Amino acid sequence: MKTNRTWMIGALVLAGAGLTGVGAVAATAEDLADGAAIEVQHHQATDMQPAPAGKMAHEMAHDTAMHMHHHHDMTTGTVRSTVQYTLPPVTLVRDDGKAVSLPDELNDGRPVILTFIYTSCTTICPMVSQTFEELQARLGADRDKVHLVSISIDPEEDTTARLKAYAARFDAGPEWQHYTGTVEASIAAQRAFNVYRGDKMNHTAVVFFRAAPGKPWLRLDGLATPGELLSAYHDVVASN
Incomplete structure (x- = not known):
């Protein structure tokens, strides 16, 4: 069991971050230290070059924890869950400059x-x-037939002009809108979908799918491929 756990932690170290979404794997500092120590021991057995395992384990655990704290979630792989969310009655500003109701838009x-x-x-x-x-x-x-929605979590900086330029950068068609608004409205939207982390630097990759009003949402945590997004969309529509 410890070998398996070490492999998972090693993967997290190589990926540069850990999943923080639903169903994510959590690694404590003690686990990281254990994993680092085992990895060091493995290299010692392979290379026959003794090293201060305790010190290296501590440094690896510290460096990994710092990296995980200060960087976005860049781990590959996704986790699916089905959730009912209540849309907050907030007003956002669409990238065309029009103030709109979030529930009405969705x-x-x-x-x-x-x-x-x-x-x-x-x-x-x-x-x-x-x-x-x-x-x-x-x-x-x-x-x-689909509505693609991107909501800014940094509305103070993301003006409609910046959102329009950003949308153009990714060739957003008329079915894909970007939204900004007040800080309070953005936070309310984030809280409604359980993605608010207090600081934009703690932002994680997550996409939500819903077939129709009143239906549950499919939540996809992690960096999904276009194929995974398309599959999730088809699954949601088929279940409607």
């Missing part, structure tokens, strides 16, 4: 694929937005 009858981003993000957000861009192409005839 309850217009179309299937919804939703995520949270911010334009100055250089890690997760561009990757998620790029998968949305490719998803648009893969939707084919369904493209005009």
Whole structure:
């Protein structure tokens, strides 16, 4: 069991971060230290070069914990869950400058694929937005029937002009809107979908799917591929 756990922690170290979404694997500092120590022992047996395992374990655990704290979740792999969310009665500002009701935007009858981003993000957000861009192409005839939604978690910086430029960067079509608004409205939306982490730097990759108003949401935590997004969309629509 310890060998397996060490392998998982080693994977987290190599990936650079740990999942913080639903069903994620949590590694304590003690676990990291244990894993690091075992890895060090393995290298000693292989290379026959003794090393101060305790010190290296401590440094590896410390460095990994710091990296996980200060960086986005960049771990590959996804976790699915089905959740009922209540949409808050807040007003957001669409990238065309129009103030709109969040419930009205999401309850217009179309299937919804939703995520949270911010334009100055250089890690997760561009990757998620790029998968949305490719998803648009893969939707084919369904493209005009789906509502793609990206809500900013940094509304103070993300003006409608910045959102429009960001949308153009990823060739967002008319079915894909980006939203900003007040800080309070953005936080309310984040809390409603259980993604609020207090600081945009703690933002994790997550996409939500819903077939129609009143239906449950499929939550996909982790960096999904365009194929995974398309599969999740088809699953949600088929279950409606």
